[in-house]
Amino acid sequence: xxxxxxxxxxxxxxxxxxxxxxxxxxxxxxxxxxxxxxxxxxxxxxxxxxxxxxxxxxxxxxxxxxxxxxxxxxxxxxxxxxxxxxxxxxxxxxxxxxxxxxxxxxxxxxxxxxxxxxxxxxxxxxxxxxxxxxxxxxxxxxxxxxxxxxxxxxxxxxxxxxxxxxxxxxxxxxxxxxxxxxxxxxxxxxxxxxxxxxxxxxxxxxxxxxxxxxxxxxxxxxxxxxxxxxxxxxxxxxxxxxxxxxxxxxxxxxxxxxxxxxxxxxxxxxxxxxxxxxxxxxx
Amino acid sequence: xxxxxxxxxxxxxxxxxxxxxxxxxxxxxxxxxxxxxxxxxxxxxxxxxxxxxxxxxxxxxxxxxxxxxxxxxxxxxxxxxxxxxxxxxxxxxxxxxxxxxxxxxxxxxxxxxxxxxxxxxxxxxxxxxxxxxxxxxxxxxxxxxxxxxxxxxxxxxxxxxxxxxxxxxxxxxxxxxxxxxxxxxxxxxxxxxxxxxxxxxxxxxxxxxxxxxxxxxxxxxxxxxxxxxxxxxxxxxxxxxxxxxxxxxxxxxxxxxxxxxxxxxxxxxxxxxxxxxxxxxxxxxxxxxxxxxxxxxxxxxxxxxxxxxxxxxxxxxxxxxxxxxxxxxxxxxxxxxxxxxxxxxxxxxxxxxxxxxxxxxxxxxxxxxxxxxxxxxxxxxxxxxxxxxxxxxxxxxxxxxxxxxxxxxxxxxxxxxxxxxxxxxxxxxxxxxxxxxxxxxxxxxxxxxxxxxxxxxxxxxxxxxxxxxxxxxxxxxxx
Numbered sequence: 001x002x003x004x005x006x007x008x009x010x011x012x013x014x015x016x017x018x019x020x021x022x023x024x025x026x027x028x029x030x031x032x033x034x035x036x037x038x039x040x041x042x043x044x045x046x047x048x049x050x051x052x053x054x055x056x057x058x059x060x061x062x063x064x065x066x067x068x069x070x071x072x073x074x075x076x077x078x079x080x081x082x083x084x085x086x087x088x089x090x091x092x093x094x095x096x097x098x099x100x101x102x103x104x105x106x107x108x109x110x111x112x113x114x115x116x117x118x119x120x121x122x123x124x125x126x127x128x129x130x131x132x133x134x135x136x137x138x139x140x141x142x143x144x145x146x147x148x149x150x151x152x153x154x155x156x157x158x159x160x161x162x163x164x165x166x167x168x169x170x171x172x173x174x175x176x177x178x179x180x181x182x183x184x185x186x187x188x189x190x191x192x193x194x195x196x197x198x199x200x201x202x203x204x205x206x207x208x209x210x211x212x213x214x215x216x217x218x219x220x221x222x223x224x225x226x227x228x229x230x231x232x233x234x235x236x237x238x239x240x241x242x243x244x245x246x247x248x249x250x251x252x253x254x255x256x257x258x259x260x261x262x263x264x265x266x267x268x269x270x271x272x273x274x275x276x277x278x279x280x281x282x283x
Numbered sequence: 284x285x286x287x288x289x290x291x292x293x294x295x296x297x298x299x300x301x302x303x304x305x306x307x308x309x310x311x312x313x314x315x316x317x318x319x320x321x322x323x324x325x326x327x328x329x330x331x332x333x334x335x336x337x338x339x340x341x342x343x344x345x346x347x348x349x350x351x352x353x354x355x356x357x358x359x360x361x362x363x364x365x366x367x368x369x370x371x372x373x374x375x376x377x378x379x380x381x382x383x384x385x386x387x388x389x390x391x392x393x394x395x396x397x398x399x400x401x402x403x404x405x406x407x408x409x410x411x412x413x414x415x416x417x418x419x420x421x422x423x424x425x426x427x428x429x430x431x432x433x434x435x436x437x438x439x440x441x442x443x444x445x446x447x448x449x450x451x452x453x454x455x456x457x458x459x460x461x462x463x464x465x466x467x468x469x470x471x472x473x474x475x476x477x478x479x480x481x482x483x484x485x486x487x488x489x490x491x492x493x494x495x496x497x498x499x500x501x502x503x504x505x506x507x508x509x510x511x512x513x514x515x516x517x518x519x520x521x522x523x524x525x526x527x528x529x530x531x532x533x534x535x536x537x538x539x540x541x542x543x544x545x546x547x548x549x550x551x552x553x554x555x556x557x558x559x560x561x562x563x564x565x566x567x568x569x570x571x572x573x574x575x576x577x578x579x580x581x582x583x584x585x586x587x588x589x590x591x592x593x594x595x596x597x598x599x600x601x602x603x604x605x606x607x608x609x610x611x612x613x614x615x616x617x618x619x620x621x622x623x624x625x626x627x628x629x630x631x632x633x634x635x636x637x638x639x640x641x642x643x644x645x646x647x648x649x650x651x652x653x654x655x656x657x658x659x660x661x662x663x664x665x666x667x668x669x670x671x672x673x674x675x676x677x678x679x680x681x682x683x684x685x686x687x688x689x690x691x692x693x694x695x696x697x698x699x700x701x702x703x704x705x706x707x708x709x710x711x712x713x714x715x716x717x718x719x720x721x722x723x724x725x726x727x728x729x730x731x732x733x734x735x736x737x738x739x740x741x742x743x744x745x746x747x748x749x750x751x752x753x754x755x756x757x758x759x760x761x762x
Binding site: 041042043044045046047048065066243244245246247249 | 376378379382385386388390399401402404405406407408620621622712713716717721722756759
């Protein structure tokens with residue numbers, strides 16, 4: 001069977017991505033899974049493996065007291081942060097979609113952190129306390145939160161305020177995606193709604209939101225994945241620490257990374273179920 | 284016929300192998316370990332000769348970079364056929380960097396490991412240099428308390444102390460004079476120190492008895508219990524009952540009673556000093572600062588002198604009923620790579636940069652002569668103390684220190700250092716991570732200080748656990 005010229009071009013175009021995927025994603029994943037099934041030592045004579053079966057996976061849950069603790073903290077953090085980021089991104093996208101002067105400049109400003117704020121930059125900002133809003137008195141916020149919520153939840157909310165600027169910095173790509181879909185909405189729809197006496201509030205709920213719903217799901221997934229991979233994420237740091245831990249090492253750390261990946265996939269699954277498009281039954 | 288020949292030949296071969304194996308070569312004294320027996324046939328062996336070939340050895344440590352380069356030059360001057368290549372690594376994440384080098388087969392021929400010996404042992408980085416160490420006449424000159432350190436499995440010398448920075452307790456002489464309290468004797472005891480902490484706590488003047496970087500719980504078992512390591516290590520097992528729990532309870536009491544300075548960056552620090560981020564030792568209101576040798580340099584700077592603070596060094600006091608002069612110390616360890624092609628030469632390099640006499644002569648020279656680009660001396664005071672007993676080295680080092688009797692007294696009582704757990708004891712750091720600072724009680728010390736936990740109630744359990752961790756580490760690390 002002869003391959004069509006278009007098909008060939010298609011493969012050629014995705015070839016760089018394919019090479020990157022195979023060498024930088026698939027191969028490390030297979031390697032990581034192999035590590036996770038072994039007790040691995042990095043000797044000066046080379047890597048040594050002792051087959052450990054699924055012991056490393058078991059030990060992640062049974063031996064590492066921090067993993068479950070950090071996982072719970074991450075789940076709670078994510079539960080709070082993902083909606084905040086997505087809602088903020090939507091609000092900013094709608095503002096940037098207005099016909100205002102210097103629109104391009106504003107769009108650049110909001111996207112800039114995506115390029116500038118790499119892991120080390122964010123770490124420095126957090127360390128220097130530059131991610132909290134200076135005008136907000138954190139102690140007062142904490143005391144109010146403590147009065148209103150249980151300590152464990154107040155702590156999470158307090159962290160949110162402490163790192164609010166960082167969190168909002170995660171919104172660049174989401175803003176871009178929302179902007180793209182907002183520009184696709186036919187202005188005639190709004191015009192017709194206005195003629196029928198619809199307020200801006202009603203237009204948002206009846207026209208904007210239903211139209212952008214698929215993008216909300218994409219943005220939720222994107223935000224969850226970016227938070228899960230963030231250098232600020234304590235679980236990533238825990239995996240790193242275990243890599244170089246004397247009695248655990250790469251095998252244990254790889255097993256932990258795989259377990260973490262499974263948890264993230266489960267969280268993504270929950271998001272998909274919650275925001276999936278419901279098919280309208282035909283009569 | 285031919286079949287019958289094979290059994291006869293086999294028997295002959297076995298006999299030849301047996302006889303050869305049992306025979307000794309009287310004319311050649313070289314043994315299979317490379318150690319040459321002396322002519323008298325006594326126990327003293329001699330080190331095998333160094334190679335004459337042109338070789339390059341790689342070396343990684345977190346010593347001052349200028350000092351490393353200087354020592355490398357001096358080593359090459361002594362052994363012109365050996366080039367030393369310094370491997371520059373960031374001190375932060377040191378063991379991680381070594382792991383990365385090992386993974387690519389580039390572990391330096393000679394390296395220091397940081398804090399946790401479990402990492403190099405588990406990954407089989409440590410070369411066995413028992414034969415060289417035991418045949419080396421310079422080994423006899425090592426300070427008595429550190430000779431046996433590095434025999435992790437009891438038989439093989441896998442690491443050796445390479446740098447020695449003693450625990451140092453600084454007393455503010457001016458504050459003592461101001462309060463009309465006599466400075467203690469250089470031979471002060473542990474209980475005298477505790478009494479002084481209480482005596483020098485004067486709440487109405489905002490004066491605190493002590494501030495800690497180094498801790499009572501580390502000192503007490505070593506100086507009071509004559510331990511050979513942290514947490515009551517006696518050479519075979521740990522015992523955290525008796526000294527450790529006493530010291531921690533006492534420290535907790537001192538913190539709660541206000542004998543201890545408020546901790547950094549707390550509301551109490553802000554209330555006491557007007558600045559929550561001000562180091563208590565620079566306030567002029569602390570009688571004793573539990574610290575380490577490297578702070579001598581800082582305490583001699585204008586920042587402290589201008590404030591009227593005169594920190595003078597004391598050794599950790601002796602236990603009231605102690606039999607030894609053991610003192611806790613920050614001791615770094617190094618080893619030769621298990622994969623080095625030149626173990627004999629690598630051993631010599633490790634020794635030269637660490638405890639060797641020639642190396643120390645070079646270091647003393649460097650302390651006095653090395654300058655930066657701006658002409659300033661690299662070292663304002665010696666970076667560490669000798670690991671050997673050679674009196675002339677100690678005397679020369681003394682000349683580089685301020686002209687105060689305190690330094691004479693200090694050096695005279697610093698000859699029995701005891702290394703801290705992580706670098707010297709398998710399983711120790713893992714125990715700290717998983718039990719002591721991250722176990723059932725969270726941070727054990729913090730829990731006791733806050734009064735949530737009574738150290739006497741948990742010291743037996745902790746003892747059992749730390750001994751388990753030690754045994755597990757030995758079993759697992761030498762698999």
